[in-house]
Amino acid sequence: MRWVLYPLAALTALVILGLATLAAVSLLAWPNLPSLDTLTDYRPRIPLRVYTADGHLLGEFGEERRSVVRIDTVPPVLKQAILAAEDERFYEHPGIDVIGIMRAALANITTGGRGQGASTITMQVARNFFLTREKTYNRKLYEILLALKIERSLSKDQILELYINQIYLGQRAYGFSAAARAYYGKVLNDITLAEAAMLAGLPKAPSAYNPVANPTRATLRQQYVLRRMLESGFIDEAAYQTALKAPQHTQSQTAARNGSVLHGDYVAEMARQIAVEQFGEEAYQLGIRIVTTITRADQEAAYAALRKGVMDYDRRHGYRGPEAFVELPAPPRDEEALDELLAEYGDHDDLIAALVVESSAKRVKVYRHGETITVAGDGLKFVQPMLDDKAPQSRRVRPGAIVRIRDTGEKGWEIVQLPEIQAALVSMDTHSGAVRALIGGFDFNRNKFNHVTQAQRQPGSSFKPFIYSAALERGYAPGSLVDDSPLYFPAGVTGSQAWEPKNYDGKFDGLMTLRDALARSKNMVSIRLLQNITPSYAQDYVGRFGFDPARHPPYLTMALGAGSVTPWEMASGYAVFANGGYRVEPYVVKEMYDGNGRLVAKIDPPIAGESAPRVIDPRNAWLMDSMMQDVVRRGTATRARSLNRADLAGKTGTTNDYLDAWFCGYNPDLVAVAWVGFSQPKNMGRGETGGAAALPIWVNYMRTALQAQPEKSQPRPDGLINITAGDGSREDYIYEENKPVAPPPPEELPASLFSDRSPALEAPEEAIPPAPPMARQAPAPVVERVPTPINR
Numbered sequence: 001m002r003w004v005l006y007p008l009a010a011l012t013a014l015v016i017l018g019l020a021t022l023a024a025v026s027l028l029a030w031p032n033l034p035s036l037d038t039l040t041d042y043r044p045r046i047p048l049r050v051y052t053a054d055g056h057l058l059g060e061f062g063e064e065r066r067s068v069v070r071i072d073t074v075p076p077v078l079k080q081a082i083l084a085a086e087d088e089r090f091y092e093h094p095g096i097d098v099i100g101i102m103r104a105a106l107a108n109i110t111t112g113g114r115g116q117g118a119s120t121i122t123m124q125v126a127r128n129f130f131l132t133r134e135k136t137y138n139r140k141l142y143e144i145l146l147a148l149k150i151e152r153s154l155s156k157d158q159i160l161e162l163y164i165n166q167i168y169l170g171q172r173a174y175g176f177s178a179a180a181r182a183y184y185g186k187v188l189n190d191i192t193l194a195e196a197a198m199l200a201g202l203p204k205a206p207s208a209y210n211p212v213a214n215p216t217r218a219t220l221r222q223q224y225v226l227r228r229m230l231e232s233g234f235i236d237e238a239a240y241q242t243a244l245k246a247p248q249h250t251q252s253q254t255a256a257r258n259g260s261v262l263h264g265d266y267v268a269e270m271a272r273q274i275a276v277e278q279f280g281e282e283a284y285q286l287g288i289r290i291v292t293t294i295t296r297a298d299q300e301a302a303y304a305a306l307r308k309g310v311m312d313y314d315r316r317h318g319y320r321g322p323e324a325f326v327e328l329p330a331p332p333r334d335e336e337a338l339d340e341l342l343a344e345y346g347d348h349d350d351l352i353a354a355l356v357v358e359s360s361a362k363r364v365k366v367y368r369h370g371e372t373i374t375v376a377g378d379g380l381k382f383v384q385p386m387l388d389d390k391a392p393q394s395r396r397v398r399p400g401a402i403v404r405i406r407d408t409g410e411k412g413w414e415i416v417q418l419p420e421i422q423a424a425l426v427s428m429d430t431h432s433g434a435v436r437a438l439i440g441g442f443d444f445n446r447n448k449f450n451h452v453t454q455a456q457r458q459p460g461s462s463f464k465p466f467i468y469s470a471a472l473e474r475g476y477a478p479g480s481l482v483d484d485s486p487l488y489f490p491a492g493v494t495g496s497q498a499w500e501p502k503n504y505d506g507k508f509d510g511l512m513t514l515r516d517a518l519a520r521s522k523n524m525v526s527i528r529l530l531q532n533i534t535p536s537y538a539q540d541y542v543g544r545f546g547f548d549p550a551r552h553p554p555y556l557t558m559a560l561g562a563g564s565v566t567p568w569e570m571a572s573g574y575a576v577f578a579n580g581g582y583r584v585e586p587y588v589v590k591e592m593y594d595g596n597g598r599l600v601a602k603i604d605p606p607i608a609g610e611s612a613p614r615v616i617d618p619r620n621a622w623l624m625d626s627m628m629q630d631v632v633r634r635g636t637a638t639r640a641r642s643l644n645r646a647d648l649a650g651k652t653g654t655t656n657d658y659l660d661a662w663f664c665g666y667n668p669d670l671v672a673v674a675w676v677g678f679s680q681p682k683n684m685g686r687g688e689t690g691g692a693a694a695l696p697i698w699v700n701y702m703r704t705a706l707q708a709q710p711e712k713s714q715p716r717p718d719g720l721i722n723i724t725a726g727d728g729s730r731e732d733y734i735y736e737e738n739k740p741v742a743p744p745p746p747e748e749l750p751a752s753l754f755s756d757r758s759p760a761l762e763a764p765e766e767a768i769p770p771a772p773p774m775a776r777q778a779p780a781p782v783v784e785r786v787p788t789p790i791n792r
Contacts, residue, residue, distance in 0.1 A: 044068060044165060044174070046287030046595055050271040052262070053590060056296045059268025062284040067177035069188060071161035077193050078176060079160070080234035081200035085225045087121040088232055090160070095122040095151035096144050121163050122147040124203070128166050169199065170206035183211060185251045193239060194246035197225040212250050215370075219248065263303040263349075266440035266450050267294050267588060274589050278601070287595025292588050293434035301704035302425045302437035306674075307349075309697035310442050313676065314419040317685055319383045321395030323418070324402040328357065338367050345402055348443050351418060356401040361387050364397060364415065366405060375405065379414035418443075422679050424451035424567050425697060426586075427672035427705060430575045431608045433584035436670065436705070449679060456551070456564040457677060461521045461636075462653025462662040462690065463561035465624055466573065467530055468518055470541040472620050472735075474533045478515040478627050479725030479732035482525045484508050501527060501560070504654075513725050515732065518627050519635030521652065523560055530559035544615040545573035546583060561653060567673045570664050574673070575608075577628065577649070578666040580714060581621040582608035618717040619735055625649050625714055626733075632665070636691050640665065640699055647711045650698075652690030657683050661693035668712045670705060674698040 047062025083090055089097055097120050119127065126146035150159060169179040177188045179199050184191060191199070201209050201221035211218040223244065230240045271290045275283040326341045338355060345353035354366035354373065363376045364387070380387065386397045397403060397415070404416050419442055427437045440450035449455070468476075485508050489499045503523050517525035530538055535554035543549045552563035565573075572586050584606060592601035606612035628649035632640045636652040650665020661676040661684065674697040677684065684693065720733040 045285035047285070048272065048275055048283050048288045048290070050264075050268040050290045050292060052264070052292060052294045052296050052299065054295055056262050058262055058264035058292065058294065059272070061268075061272050063172070064174045064285075065172045065178040065182060066165065066174040067181070068165050068175070069161075069177045071157045071164070073189070074161075074164055074176070075189055075191065075196070078164075078188065078191065078196045078199065080229060080232075081193075081196040081225055082121075082160075082164070082176075084228040084232050084234055085197075085200040086124070086203060088228070090121050091156055093120060095147035096120060119143065120147065122150055122159050124167070125159055125163050126150060128168075129162075167203050168206060169202040170210045171212070181251075183250050192243075192246060193235065194222065194226075194243040194248075197229065197243060198222045198248075201225045211248065215248065215250075262296060262299065263439070264292075264294060264299055265444035265448075266452065267292055267299070267435075267438050269444075269448070269450070270438075270453070270588055275592070278592070289593040289597075290589055291591040291593070293429075293436065293590045294438065294588070295436055298427060298437040298705055299439075302427065302439050302701050305697045305700035305704075306423050306425050306439045306442070308700060309674070309676065309693070310419050310421055310423050311416070312696070313421055313684075313688070313693055314417065315382060319386055319417060320420075321386055321392075322356070322397060322401035322403050323353075325398075325400050326355070326402065328355075328400045333357070335370055339369060342367075342369070342402070346445070348418060348446060350406050351404045351416060352406065354403055354405045356397060356399055356403055359387065359398050359401075366403065366415075368405070373405065373413055375413045375415055377412075379408075379412055381414075382417075383415045418446070420678065421676065421684065422447065422451055423674070423676045423694075423697060424455065425672065425674050425701060426452045426567050426571050427670055427701065428571050428575065428586050430578040430666060430669055430671050431584065432605050433572070433575070433586045434590070434605070435586050435588045437672075437701070438588065447679065451675065451679075452567045455566055455675075455679075457566070457660045457675065457681075458563070458655045459561040459565045459570060459662060460653030460655040460660060460690065461523075461526075461561055462570065462651045462664045463563070463565070464518060464521070464526050464559070465577065465628060465651050466542045466545060466547075467526060467533075467538055467559055468514060468627065469577075469616060469620055469624050470538045471514070471529050471533050472623055473541070473617070474537070475738050476514060476529070476533075477723065477732065477734035477738065478623055479513050479723060479727075479730075479734070481511045481513060481726035482517060482528050484510055484512050484517065484522050484524045487524055487527060511727065513727055513729070513732075515627050515630055515725070516727075518651070519630045519633075521636050526559040527556050530556055542573075544583070545576050546585070547573060561655070567675050570662070571671050571673045574650070574664045574666055575671045576615060577621050577624045578668055578671050579608035579612075579621075580717075581614050581616040581618045582612040583615045584608055584612050617735075619719050622714055622717055622720070623733060628665075636689075637663065637665065637695055639691060639695050640702075642699060643703055643706070645706065645711055647713055648702075652695060654689040654691075658685060658688045659683065661688055661690045663690050663694040663698045665698055665702075667702075667706060667709075668714055669709065670702075672698055672701060672705070674701070 044066055045062065045064045046068065047060050047065055049060050050058040052058055087097070123143045123146075126143050130146055131143060154162075165175040165177070167176075168174055169176065171179070171182040173179040173182040176199055179202065180186050180188050180191050180195070183199070184195055186195075198211055198218060201218070201224065204221070208214060209218045209221040226235070226240055226243050229235045230237065235243075271292055275288055275290055279286065279288065323345065328341075329337045342353055342355055347353055352368060354368045356364060357367050357372065358365040362380075363374060364380060366373050366375065383397050383403075385391060386395050404418060405413050406416050408414055422441050423439075424441065425437065425439045426435065428435045438452055440452045441447050484503070487501055491498045501523055504521060508524065509522070512522065512525065514525070514529070535556060535558055538558060539549045539552055539554040542552055547563075547565060547569055551565070552558050555562070568586055572584070575584055576582065587603055587605060590603055591599060594600050628651055631637045631651055632648050637650055640648050640650065645667065647667045648665060649667075650663060653662035653664070654660070659677060659681040662674070664671075664673045666672065674694040676688070676693040676697070719736050721736050722731055723734050725732045
């Protein structure tokens with residue numbers, strides 16, 4: 001017996017000694033444990049969030065994405081999934097699970113490692129708030145002690161609430177509410193059993209079980225959680241089988257399917273800059289909520305219109321070839337190897353990166369993350385020339401090529417390409433300046449430069465209405481006659497090189513009314529008009545509309561839009577004509593709230609007809625509106641007639657060498673400006689005028705924006721009298737105090753009317769000479785474009 005009793009006594013003594021030592025260490029460590037104030041007064045880092053005026057999330061900024069939820073709002077299915085995966089006996093043990101610890105210790109002794117941790121949910125809360133993730137016995141001891149202390153201070157529901165809000169789950173998401181939105185684009189209450197099991201499997205290893213990056217491993221983990229839920233009695237066999245068969249759709253897939261993602265990156269970035277200007281770097285963790293003036297319907301309509309316009313332009317100019325070529329592994333090909341080849345080519349909304357594995361003149365097979373897609377028929381029309389054996393090897397669609405595919409719905413898949421051209425669209429309320437939609441480029445993730453607020457470009461003939469408006473103030477009328485005959489200015493007159501401007505069609509029509517000249521965008525008339533009122537007067541006059549006079553030098557080329565503007569400025573300028581002569585400044589931020597939901601800032605904009613300053617005569621605004629309606633009815637913007645509205649007005653613009661294409665237009669309540677061009681100005685191709693490239697974008701946007709709005713006409717102001725137009729073609733109007741005759745043109749042309757850069761103008765439609773590089777490309781700070789200060 002002594003051979004049994006002596007070892008047993010020795011073992012008992014060792015256990016007692018170990019427990020005594022552990023108790024002594026615990027007693028010494030307990031007073032040094034950190035305070036639980038961090039838990040009892042929980043103040044997590046909440047990111048800066050930007051919303052539309054109607055409550056939809058536009059963007060989120062901060063290192064940690066987190067949405068704090070109360071435990072009573074967490075769906076039961078998620079609580080059960082978490083308990084099954086992490087701590088089934090959570091509501092039974094005192095913070096540590098002795099059985100679990102003994103099981104983990106035995107496994108560690110058996111394997112000779114420290115892989116098993118047996119951490120309860122309370123212990124994980126302790127580790128996440130106070131400790132590191134290193135696997136040492138010392139850290140485990142402190143984790144146990146902190147868990148016991150937490151259990152003495154907080155209820156089980158409070159502990160579970162902290163866990164649900166604090167745990168990191170990948171995709172920069174902290175807490176299950178943020179993870180539900182990051183992975184599935186859903187609020188927590190809308191997740192399914194299968195999705196709850198997927199989320200509950202993430203805490204163990206967020207990177208390894210990420211359903212976006214590692215769908216196969218994530219599915220295995222999800223199946224484990226579902227099996228544990230079944231074994232624990234949380235779900236029955238039927239629910240278990242249904243969840244196993246449920247299709248897996250993460251956020252990017254779901255968004256592509258139902259259009260749930262709101263495309264407001266440029267607006268969100270503008271709001272972010274304003275918040276940082278107000279609150280500094282603290283803005284990213286104070287839970288600030290910014291409400292913009294953007295509406296979801298308008299923003300999505302603008303995005304769709306711009307994408308369609310750019311893709312249509314891209315189709316007109318042909319397929320340039322695959323993005324890149326990679327070396328395919330020999331068959332049979334491993335999917336992981338193909339995924340690695342595709343890894344550096346991200347998707348851009350519906351333009352999906354794919355790898356060509358087979359190709360012929362009639363059919364192309366591409367690989368896309370576990371799926372092989374066949375493209376044939378109409379889906380190959382765009383790339384057909386590059387399927388020919390005679391196509392250059394560097395541009396041929398062949399195995400190993402990286403291409404873009406797009407799902408067209410009923411017509412199936414097609415091969416497309418990422419456009420190089422850029423575009424911008426901004427719309428605003430003509431009475432308050434509230435921006436309704438803003439798209440600063442084709443794809444924010446490819447080019448973050450905001451072409452609405454930063455791109456200084458030549459406006460071309462879209463600037464002519466401001467010159468005509470100035471002329472009305474100097475005694476002209478829409479029916480005044482001006483000569484459209486050719487002009488030639490020798491080098492001796494210009495002080496530089498000879499200048500012989502042209503009309504877009506190369507034709508000259510002699511005397512014509514201002515109304516007809518604007519509708520047909522006649523350059524000779526605009527030059528003579530500016531010559532008569534003087535460039536200096538016009539330069540000063542355009543400042544009324546918010547333009548910087550310094551960017552519009554007082555030369556005759558100003559008549560053809562040789563200065564530089566942004567779409568933001570053009571929207572503000574055209575709003576003056578739309579609202580009857582008042583200047584309103586565009587603004588995009590409406591309200592700002594702190595992390596407690598308290599309003600800390602609000603925009604109170606001047607309103608047209610109330611507090612906004614009047615900058616032009618109401619008669620001037622009405623006459624210009626009438627003339628620009630003729631541009632739509634019978635001029636260069638007749639494509640807008642497809643909207644079947646009589647209250648639309650605007651002007652096209654095309655610059656020399658087809659560098660820029662514009663359309664600026666409005667009805668009395670809404671103004672919108674569309675621009676198309678390359679970020680680094682270059683020729684867009686013959687025929688790419690404002691009417692061909694920019695106007696379709698404007699039309700497609702306004703079709704949605706004005707869909708529910710009745711037609712609205714501007715009332716004719718007092719002080720106008722009827723006259724017969726100079727050519728006798730129609731009745732027109734003029735200021736009461738003015739004679740219906742324009743002053744005669746001067747006989748001599750002083751050299752000061754010309755710049756040192758006045759080349760011949762030969763571009764189709766509204767030709768103008770190119771601006772100097774600095775005027776075209778110098779960006780304007782975005783934050784300076786939000787004019788109304790925030791009252792804190």
